[in-house]
Structures are given as C-alpha cells and as structure tokens.
Amino acid sequence: MPKPRIEKRRMKGHKASSDYPCGICDEEVGDDDDGIYCESGCDLWYHRTCTGMTVGAYKLLTTEVDAEWACDNCIKRGGVKLVVKKPGQISNSLDTPKINGTTK
Numbered sequence: 001m002p003k004p005r006i007e008k009r010r011m012k013g014h015k016a017s018s019d020y021p022c023g024i025c026d027e028e029v030g031d032d033d034d035g036i037y038c039e040s041g042c043d044l045w046y047h048r049t050c051t052g053m054t055v056g057a058y059k060l061l062t063t064e065v066d067a068e069w070a071c072d073n074c075i076k077r078g079g080v081k082l083v084v085k086k087p088g089q090i091s092n093s094l095d096t097p098k099i100n101g102t103t104k
Helices: 055-063 072-077
Strands: 035-037 045-047
Touching (some): 035 055
Antiparallel strands (some): 035 045
C-alpha cells in the first residue's frame, strides 16, 4: 500500500513565493514532482532530484508506511534519530548484545 502523501503546509517566513518551496533550490515542489518531506526535522519539502535520491530509493521510501526521511541539514544539526524502533515491534538479534554466541 503506498504511503499517503503528507499534506503540504504553508511555510511561515520563507522567502520563496511558492507555497511549498524546495529546501534546496527554492522552486515549487508540485503535486506532479517527486517530492520528499523532511518529517524528522525542518518540515520542508524537497525535490527528489535536488537531494540526489535515486528513483529506486524514492519508490522504496514512499511505499514503506513506517519510513521517515530527514534532509542532510537536519541530520548534520543532530538530534535526528537515524533508526527508530516503532512501539510493538518484535526485537531481533541486533537488539541484544552477544558474546561468543550467547546472549549477555
């Protein structure tokens, strides 16, 4: 099931004349563009091509219901968790440190 498109919001105080300016090129991110929303930080829209994201990565990200994307600027500023475990997820072997094959 495709990820629902997040409703675009008017960005207060942004210098661009469009309602949804790209956080990189400042041009409108329209409904027909491959747009990606920084859900984990600045709450801006970006053109897929401006971010350097491949078509394959974009399709994967937009079809994965639990996926969130953060722009490079927000990641560099810090405070954005790169991996988030959703409540109710089953833990896997990476969650528990093991020493010599046994759970610590």
